Amino acid sequence: xxxxxxxxxxxxxxLHALGRSQNPFLICHIDPDGDALxxxxxxxxALRKMGKNPTLVSPDGVPAIYDFLPGxxxxxxxxxxxRVTHEDLIVxxxxxxxxxxxxxxxxxxxxxxxxxxxxxxxxxxxxxNINYVDTSAGACAEIVCNLLDGxxxxxxxxxxxxxxxxxxxxxxxxRTTSTTPQMLQLAARLVQHGAPLAGIAEKIDQRRSxxxxxxxxxxxxxxxxxxxxxxxxxxxxxxxxxxxxxxESSGVLRTLTSVAEASVFALFTExxxxxxxxSLRSRPGYNVSKVAFxxxxxxxxxxxxxxxxxxxxxxxxxxxxxxxIVANNTPSPQGNMA
Amino acid sequence: xxxxxxxxxxxxxxLHALGRSQNPFLICHIDPDGDALxxxxxxxxALRKMGKNPTLVSPDGVPAIYDFLPGxxxxxxxxxxxRVTHEDLIVxxxxxxxxxxxxxxxxxxxxxxxxxxxxxxxxxxxxxNINYVDTSAGACAEIVCNLLDGxxxxxxxxxxxxxxxxxxxxxxxxRTTSTTPQMLQLAARLVQHGAPLAGIAEKIDQRRSxxxxxxxxxxxxxxxxxxxxxxxxxxxxxxxxxxxxxxESSGVLRTLTSVAEASVFALFTExxxxxxxxSLRSRPGYNVSKVAFxxxxxxxxxxxxxxxxxxxxxxxxxxxxxxxIVANNTPSPQGNMA
Numbered sequence: 001x002x003x004x005x006x007x008x009x010x011x012x013x014x015l016h017a018l019g020r021s022q023n024p025f026l027i028c029h030i031d032p033d034g035d036a037l038x039x040x041x042x043x044x045x046a047l048r049k050m051g052k053n054p055t056l057v058s059p060d061g062v063p064a065i066y067d068f069l070p071g072x073x074x075x076x077x078x079x080x081x082x083r084v085t086h087e088d089l090i091v092x093x094x095x096x097x098x099x100x101x102x103x104x105x106x107x108x109x110x111x112x113x114x115x116x117x118x119x120x121x122x123x124x125x126x127x128x129n130i131n132y133v134d135t136s137a138g139a140c141a142e143i144v145c146n147l148l149d150g151x152x153x154x155x156x157x158x159x160x161x162x163x164x165x166x167x168x169x170x171x172x173x174x175r176t177t178s179t180t181p182q183m184l185q186l187a188a189r190l191v192q193h194g195a196p197l198a199g200i201a202e203k204i205d206q207r208r209s210x211x212x213x214x215x216x217x218x219x220x221x222x223x224x225x226x227x228x229x230x231x232x233x234x235x236x237x238x239x240x241x242x243x244x245x246x247x248e249s250s251g252v253l254r255t256l257t258s259v260a261e262a263s264v265f266a267l268f269t270e271x272x273x274x275x276x277x278x279s280l281r282s283r284p285g286y287n288v289s290k291v292a293f294x295x296x297x298x299x300x301x302x303x304x305x306x307x308x309x310x311x312x313x314x315x316x317x318x319x320x321x322x323x324x325i326v327a328n329n330t331p332s333p334q335g336n337m338a
Numbered sequence: 339x340x341x342x343x344x345x346x347x348x349x350x351x352x353l354h355a356l357g358r359s360q361n362p363f364l365i366c367h368i369d370p371d372g373d374a375l376x377x378x379x380x381x382x383x384a385l386r387k388m389g390k391n392p393t394l395v396s397p398d399g400v401p402a403i404y405d406f407l408p409g410x411x412x413x414x415x416x417x418x419x420x421r422v423t424h425e426d427l428i429v430x431x432x433x434x435x436x437x438x439x440x441x442x443x444x445x446x447x448x449x450x451x452x453x454x455x456x457x458x459x460x461x462x463x464x465x466x467n468i469n470y471v472d473t474s475a476g477a478c479a480e481i482v483c484n485l486l487d488g489x490x491x492x493x494x495x496x497x498x499x500x501x502x503x504x505x506x507x508x509x510x511x512x513r514t515t516s517t518t519p520q521m522l523q524l525a526a527r528l529v530q531h532g533a534p535l536a537g538i539a540e541k542i543d544q545r546r547s548x549x550x551x552x553x554x555x556x557x558x559x560x561x562x563x564x565x566x567x568x569x570x571x572x573x574x575x576x577x578x579x580x581x582x583x584x585x586e587s588s589g590v591l592r593t594l595t596s597v598a599e600a601s602v603f604a605l606f607t608e609x610x611x612x613x614x615x616x617s618l619r620s621r622p623g624y625n626v627s628k629v630a631f632x633x634x635x636x637x638x639x640x641x642x643x644x645x646x647x648x649x650x651x652x653x654x655x656x657x658x659x660x661x662x663i664v665a666n667n668t669p670s671p672q673g674n675m676a
Binding site: 175179182185198201202205206209214216220223230254255258260284 | 511512513514515517518519520521522523525526527529530535536537539540543544545546547548551552554555558559561563568592593595596597598599621622
């Protein structure tokens with residue numbers, strides 16, 4: 001292990017810092033998902049159980065879908081950075097950089113206290129004094145679990161529920177290639193410790209607002225197949241007629257990307273007049289990130305996006321003509337099962 | 339263990355029978371799902387690897403969604419019961435009774451050879467000479483895996499893929515209450531042995547025909563909320579206008595049952611003129627099976643159904659009035675997370 005070029009993340013340094021801290025300030029990223037909240041609350045509950053007094057901050061609160069997570073009663077209310085006084089350690093969870101904690105980053109404050117950066121994103125900027133960044137982990141909750149093991153801290157049902165929610169969210173319910181045997185074994189352990197897997201799955205996967213489903217229906221009415229490309233659009237007028245918010249369109253991607261006849265998928269969302277967000281997806285073997293980059297966006301081979309100025313009527317054909325090049329390519333070998 | 343009233347399933351007897359047999363006849367149930375096929379092919383591949391010569395039969399072949407399963411090249415083509423000659427053991431997989439193998443049940447044939455019944459359904463009629471029925475198993479593939487362990491047979495990537503497909507299908511992708519820690523550990527082991535979990539998930543969950551999605555869109559256009567009941571309908575005319583087959587409507591239930599505002603769900607499908615199939619679903623704590631029973635159908639508390647004679651216009655209000663009684667009840671305690 002010591003001969004590896006890339007050093008092992010410094011679990012010991014984080015363990016030492018957490019061990020010494022009595023009043024840690026824990027924060028996750030804005031627009032939190034289940035892994036951000038699960039990691040924050042799971043670690044927070046464990047530190048409380050150890051007799052510490054952590055301040056827990058979710059800059060954007062708790063979205064309704066995660067209202068079942070234990071420990072959210074301990075989240076700080078309206079916690080302004082200026083109110084950080086007695087906290088002796090800052091712990092940033094699941095955030096690749098400090099922009100992800102938005103206005104909670106304060107240069108003076110962060111210079112005056114040790115900052116522990118606990119994350120699993122490959123793009124992490126190593127902004128902490130202590131960086132425990134394990135890019136082999138499929139979820140930040142997996143890293144938190146390692147920390148709890150390092151502290152010899154027993155996992156109770158509440159902590160197990162938080163951590164399993166993190167794992168479930170980031171693996172899309174054990175469906176990503178990051179779902180390793182270790183991840184499944186950890187999930188088994190968390191269920192053994194009392195995490196209600198079926199309940200978590202039901203809460204996360206099976207609760208959509210009627211408004212969102214009405215919007216998805218409208219979007220799917222526009223679904224078209226262009227060779228191996230399946231695409232659909234969401235106009236402002238469509239959203240307004242239903243009273244749906246900006247973000248309620250994204251969930252339809254799961255249905256759009258299930259069209260068996262297609263390998264490349266695009267959702268065009270009119271964010272505001274003259275501004276179209278383009279979400280691109282593809283099956284393994286087809287790389288949509290190149291198209292996104294060329295159009296000024298970014299992402300991964302199977303999930304990318306960009307935001308373009310113009311009207312739907314001109315942007316759709318422009319993006320489709322780029323996507324046809326991708327869709328008509330013979331898939332690369334990783335397009336197989338493995 | 340020996341003091342339990344219910345005896346442990348006789349793994350030893352099945353192991354002994356399989357060990358002695360050189361030419362076993364393996365069959366799964368009609369209208370096969372991933373567990374039926376995964377168990378059949380997984381066991382079949384293992385027996386072939388052991389130098390045996392199994393005849394493998396799926397009465398209804400392999401639905402397109404499972405076209406990735408290894409070993410299907412060994413399935414018998416047009417295998418008539420009359421052609422069963424040299425086979426020295428009949429093994430029936432994942433079938434609660436002999437009706438589930440349809441015309442492949444032949445009284446004379448089944449009386450002339452030992453019949454091993456390998457299953458996990460609580461309703462199994464114990465029709466075999468040897469019954470290895472473990473109702474605590476979440477999938478028949480889990481039982482097959484136990485058998486392979488009992489034979490000290492190594493699980494190769496092909497066998498692992500078949501068995502993980504069985505587990506993934508029957509647990510709805512690790513989402514059911516039958517997803518025990520043992521099940522997750524077994525999944526971890528199968529991934530370790532080379533089963534491509536993400537690939538299996540993508541093939542099973544993310545491939546719907548364009549026609550099916552067009553039908554779902556039409557059905558979701560009819561979605562209505564009646565108190566805590568979300569319901570939708572699928573007319574014959576709707577199916578015909580799209581060219582969709584009878585079974586392509588059922589997948590929409592997953593979206594219908596995700597309406598957060600509802601706890602009870604109903605899908606009315608006009609099977610043929612004057613015949614309406616009613617699919618009922620509910621969140622934990624709400625029991626729809628009683629309504630189904632009262633209307634001449636059956637099922638479980640959270641998933642039940644019936645088939646009624648009459649027109650949509652009269653059947654919908656009749657069923658809704660029954661469902662309102664269920665929906666207005668305070669949920670029972672199991673409605674919580676656990």
